[in-house]
Amino acid sequence: MPNLTDVLGSITETADWMKSGGILPVGRAALNAYLKRRSAEAQEILFEELRSGGYLPEQVAAEDDGIAVIHGYVRTAWEGRARVNLRLLAKAIRGQLQVGTLVADEFYLYAESLAGLSRDEVILVSTLLRHHPKLPDVPEEEAGEREKQSPWLATMAEMEAKGWQKDKVAAVAGRCLRSGFVIAQSAWGGLAFKVSPMLLDLSKTVDFDDALKREDSSRPSATAR
Known part of the structure; x- marks a missing residue:
């Protein structure tokens, strides 16, 4: 071998x-x-x-x-x-x-x-995935609650709480389109972003959150920018 x-x-x-x-x-x-x-x-x-x-x-x-x-x-x-x-x-x-x-x-x-993917894009993709209502490991009752809110609005709120400006969140999401991991759709008179079937399939075996956590541990000064 x-x-x-x-x-x-x-x-x-x-x-x-x-x-x-x-x-x-x-x-x-x-x-x-x-x-x-x-x-x-x-x-x-x-x-x-x-x-x-x-x-x-x-x-x-x-x-x-x-x-x-x-x-x-x-x-x-x-x-x-x-x-x-x-x-x-x-x-x-x-x-x-x-x-x-x-x-x-x-x-x-x-x-x-x-x-x-840039690091900002990895952060955004992992956040979109976390707020997606149909991940296999999300309990049914929790998935029901998540259906009541837009994953994109929830992602925007989380990123803003981390110090990102709204324009930055939208710009990073727009850059993610080239990867095929994110899809844009019309909503509320503008654009909303959601995870693609390609990303959902990949997320069954690739944990984006874990990748960030492991590499953040080797970057003690790293913060979401």
Whole structure:
């Protein structure tokens, strides 16, 4: 069975950037250090998520599409994506193992959108999900109460209580449209936003709130801006 640590190391060592002859030795050394540092960070997050789900790292490398998925995951780290984005991608990998098997085509349906979210967008998406009335783990009586209010108004109220201006909430929600995780609809003479079927499906295995909590613990000065 392939060793995932070795696979991750091989991906880094064989990167096109590492082999570029147009980079001066000093620059190559700096790039090498950067890639290795980001690869190690990505590995730490992925292994943590796999362990929390009771999976061995080797189970990822053993999957037919596992190497393709890991290669995309590591390249996301090299591109400078935030830890919370890597955390979400690692959760998506673990989620695919939970429901059956790693399939590269299915993983990449979500990967680009997850990698492209800003931290503000992750916060907004997780808040919209929390106020959605039909999440599987919401008790029936609570879901009934939530049906009586708009998830968007509830999200606006929560974000304003955290110090966000109304215009900022609307602007961040508008940026989320490109991810496919949020849908806009006409309401009250303007726009309201809600979670998409794509996001609801993803949220069955990817916990956005948990990703934020885990990464906020490594950012002691982080606050909602």
